Amino acid sequence: MAAVQETVEQVRRVGADQYKYGFVTDIESDLAPKGLSEEIVRFISAKKNEPEWMLEWRLEAYRRWLTMTEPKWARVDYPAIDYQDLYYYAAPKSKAGPKSLDEVDPELLRTYEKLGIPLHEREILAGVERPEGEERPRVAVDAVFDSVSVATTFKEELKKVGVIFCPISEALREHPELVRKYLGTVVPASDNYFATLNSAVFSDGSFVYIPPGVRCPMELSTYFRINEKNTGQFERTLIIADKGSYVSYLEGCTAPKRDENQLHAAVVELVTLDDAEIKYSTVQNWYPGDENGKGGIYNFVTKRGDCRGANSKISWTQVETGSAITWKYPSCVLRGDNSRGEFYSIAISNGRQQVDSGTKMIHLGKGTTSRIISKGISAGRSSNAYRGLVSAHRKAEGARNFTNCDSLLIGGACSAHTIPYIEAKNPSCMFEHEATTSKISEDVLFYCMQRGLSQEDATALVVNGFVRDVLQQLPMEFAVEAQKLISVSLEGSVG
Amino acid sequence: MTALLEIRDLKAEIAGKQILNGYDLTVKAGEVHAIMGPNGSGKSTLSYVLSGRPGYKITEGQALLAGADLSQMSVDERAAAGLFLAFQYPLEVPGVATMTFLRAALNAQRKKRGEEEMSSPDLIKRVKELAKILDMDMEMLRRPVNVGFSGGEKKRAETLQMMLLEPKLCILDETDSGLDIDALKVVSNGVNQLRSKDRGIVVITHYQRLLDYITPDVVHVQSAGRIVRTGGKELALELEETGYARYQSEAA
Numbered sequence: 001m002a003a004v005q006e007t008v009e010q011v012r013r014v015g016a017d018q019y020k021y022g023f024v025t026d027i028e029s030d031l032a033p034k035g036l037s038e039e040i041v042r043f044i045s046a047k048k049n050e051p052e053w054m055l056e057w058r059l060e061a062y063r064r065w066l067t068m069t070e071p072k073w074a075r076v077d078y079p080a081i082d083y084q085d086l087y088y089y090a091a092p093k094s095k096a097g098p099k100s101l102d103e104v105d106p107e108l109l110r111t112y113e114k115l116g117i118p119l120h121e122r123e124i125l126a127g128v129e130r131p132e133g134e135e136r137p138r139v140a141v142d143a144v145f146d147s148v149s150v151a152t153t154f155k156e157e158l159k160k161v162g163v164i165f166c167p168i169s170e171a172l173r174e175h176p177e178l179v180r181k182y183l184g185t186v187v188p189a190s191d192n193y194f195a196t197l198n199s200a201v202f203s204d205g206s207f208v209y210i211p212p213g214v215r216c217p218m219e220l221s222t223y224f225r226i227n228e229k230n231t232g233q234f235e236r237t238l239i240i241a242d243k244g245s246y247v248s249y250l251e252g253c254t255a256p257k258r259d260e261n262q263l264h265a266a267v268v269e270l271v272t273l274d275d276a277e278i279k280y281s282t283v284q285n286w287y288p289g290d291e292n293g294k295g296g297i298y299n300f301v302t303k304r305g306d307c308r309g310a311n312s313k314i315s316w317t318q319v320e321t322g323s324a325i326t327w328k329y330p331s332c333v334l335r336g337d338n339s340r341g342e343f344y345s346i347a348i349s350n351g352r353q354q355v356d357s358g359t360k361m362i363h364l365g366k367g368t369t370s371r372i373i374s375k376g377i378s379a380g381r382s383s384n385a386y387r388g389l390v391s392a393h394r395k396a397e398g399a400r401n402f403t404n405c406d407s408l409l410i411g412g413a414c415s416a417h418t419i420p421y422i423e424a425k426n427p428s429c430m431f432e433h434e435a436t437t438s439k440i441s442e443d444v445l446f447y448c449m450q451r452g453l454s455q456e457d458a459t460a461l462v463v464n465g466f467v468r469d470v471l472q473q474l475p476m477e478f479a480v481e482a483q484k485l486i487s488v489s490l491e492g493s494v495g
Numbered sequence: 496m497t498a499l500l501e502i503r504d505l506k507a508e509i510a511g512k513q514i515l516n517g518y519d520l521t522v523k524a525g526e527v528h529a530i531m532g533p534n535g536s537g538k539s540t541l542s543y544v545l546s547g548r549p550g551y552k553i554t555e556g557q558a559l560l561a562g563a564d565l566s567q568m569s570v571d572e573r574a575a576a577g578l579f580l581a582f583q584y585p586l587e588v589p590g591v592a593t594m595t596f597l598r599a600a601l602n603a604q605r606k607k608r609g610e611e612e613m614s615s616p617d618l619i620k621r622v623k624e625l626a627k628i629l630d631m632d633m634e635m636l637r638r639p640v641n642v643g644f645s646g647g648e649k650k651r652a653e654t655l656q657m658m659l660l661e662p663k664l665c666i667l668d669e670t671d672s673g674l675d676i677d678a679l680k681v682v683s684n685g686v687n688q689l690r691s692k693d694r695g696i697v698v699i700t701h702y703q704r705l706l707d708y709i710t711p712d713v714v715h716v717q718s719a720g721r722i723v724r725t726g727g728k729e730l731a732l733e734l735e736e737t738g739y740a741r742y743q744s745e746a747a
Contacts, residue, residue: 441586442549443586444586444587444588446548446549446570446586447582447585447586447588448588448596448600449569449570449571449574450546450547450570450571450573450574450579450580450582451574451596451600451603451604451656451660452571452574452575452600452601452603452604452607452660453571453599453600453603454569454571454603455569455571457599457603458571461588461591461595461596461599462588462591464590464591465588465589465590465591465639466589466590467590468590468591469590
């Protein structure tokens with residue numbers, strides 16, 4: 001409950017200007033020339049001192065991308081993107097690669113401080129209060145600013161247990177064999193228009209490798225920040241959990257308020273080998289645009305996990321509140337026998353936001369199981385669609401899925417859509433699908449208000465109740481953050 | 496002394512249909528009033544008009560709570576001012592633990608009144624005491640508000656909320672409906688504990704049965720949207736004998 005009250009206070013503090021991360025950091029940037037060409041791809045690769053094979057991989061992706069067309073099947077509507085009018089590389093100017101935090105530009109440190117993200121290892125994430133005496137959980141952070149990673153914390157400590165956590169550009173130089181072995185094996189360079197674009201021009205992102213049998217001693221997280229104008233952010237994340245290992249990873253995203261739309265086309269690849277588990281959580285709070293739909297991020301992201309080993313598990317949890325347009329389907333390929341995929345999602349849209357999001361659970365192995373819990377909340381004049389696929393291959397003997405999609409509508413000008421696809425090619429599999437669509441009940445609001453809650457508090461309470469199943473899946477620290485975010489996102493949606 | 500609740504010539508409508516036709520009622524602090532009447536006489540409407548449910552519109556007359564004009568207050572302001580409605584059909588709030596709900600409600604009211612919030616340990620202690628009086632399992636309070644509760648459990652939970660919030664004016668809308676005799680006794684016992692010289696209680700009921708346990712000071716008969724007869728507690732017994740038929744014809 002404290003959280004609901006905090007939420008409400010937060011809403012008041014934020015006041016009329018809902019998006020508090022909308023500031024711009026004034027910092028000099030290294031920009032590649034505008035537009036996209038082979039030269040730009042070479043430029044990015046050279047900037048990163050990449051091995052030759054990587055450049056070839058990028059160029060191949062670029063050439064393929066030229067032959068592809070932008071997908072149009074999603075329930076989203078936006079003006080054509082001029083890919084030649086974007087910057088594909090922007091990096092804060094600094095000495096070549098800061099070696100320690102002391103060398104990071106203080107302006108950048110201040111930016112992250114403002115965002116509540118600790119880059120000093122002694123600090124913890126802001127906004128989390130714990131009873132005295134209780135040990136504060138530590139979180140290792142990789143901070144990506146526009147096209148580059150500016151700092152990664154706790155690297156040394158993680159190294160002691162063999163965990164590699166670093167910018168992917170660094171991994172390409174220091175652990176090329178690992179990157180080469182796994183990169184593009186989950187989301188191939190030819191996968192889809194945006195993923196292919198990303199493969200050609202990705203600039204940075206996080207790389208994680210958990211060695212066999214290791215349980216990662218702390219949460220890992222990456223915070224993405226788009227700062228520069230007219231810049232696309234194309235980050236690439238690759239996480240490998242080797243046999244019997246475990247890691248919990250969180251990504252967070254924010255961007256300044258700008259009138260122009262900004263493109264964010266990321267690719268995330270997860271691989272779990274036998275008995276390994278990855279828990280991947282996202283709190284996505286990109287700038288959603290103003291109430292008339294001006295500005296905001298186009299979030300066109302490909303996220304996929306491959307349960308390559310037997311008994312492995314991948315769990316996606318996402319809280320989506322930002323972005324003008326969201327096009328994103330974190331998926332699991334359940335290849336290993338008895339592997340398990342999970343997808344827990346809260347997608348909130350307000351104003352003119354458009355969301356087309358969901359998941360794919362591809363059952364290939366025997367005895368594979370998956371679970372999908374999706375909670376969509378639409379308010380304002382937004383459109384919110386769940387799109388999902390559950391499929392079983394012929395060999396997926398005894399595959400099981402449970403899907404639950406609930407939509408909640410606030411006000412009369414928004415819409416919710418549920419588009420599930422189910423394909424079962426093995427007669428022994430069992431797929432269950434439940435879905436509900438409801439309007440926030442006037443009667444329930446009246447009941448809460450009769451007990452003394454204001455309309456805003458009552459709505460926050462009802463919505464938090466609606467998403468509870470999913471919030472419970474988030475690491476505690478982020479559940480609190482997410483709960484606040486939900487109320488802030490819905491501010492002004494009732495009445 | 497100002498009456499706790501003063502209703503003067505109140506007229507109210509829902510969707511253009513007039514339901515209350517010149518309602519008069521005065522409840523002083525310390526009194527328990529019973530409002531009885533046939534189905535469709537507007538008993539629940541009265542409770543919704545007073546609590547401010549959307550769609551219920553006052554067209555004429557006044558309703559004052561401790562001298563303050565209710566029509567000028569929002570639903571939550573009325574609650575904070577001390578008006579509590581025990582619902583005939585309490586609503587479910589999925590995913591919100593009852594304890595969470597109680598804390599939110601109590602502290603929202605306290606805040607509006609400029610009072611200090613109640614600390615969690617104090618709250619839990621108080622709720623435990625109340626749960627004991629109402630013969631409720633604490634486990635129930637960890638469950639979402641009213642979700643999966645039986646009819647009797649809902650009414651107990653409703654009574655617990657009322658006892659925790661300590662309102663000035665309690666309106667009980669058909670609290671006896673759906674209660675078996677044991678639950679009726681337990682709930683009545685809770686309500687009786689709330690009787691005090693500072694508080695007014697309005698019991699809306701169709702049957703005399705509830706009044707065996709909550710003895711009213713005043714009994715009113717409501718018909719066709721207004722009070723047609725007022726008497727002492729013996730009036731309830733008389734109604735049990737004769738039924739509402741004569742009042743219905745009288746009103747017509």
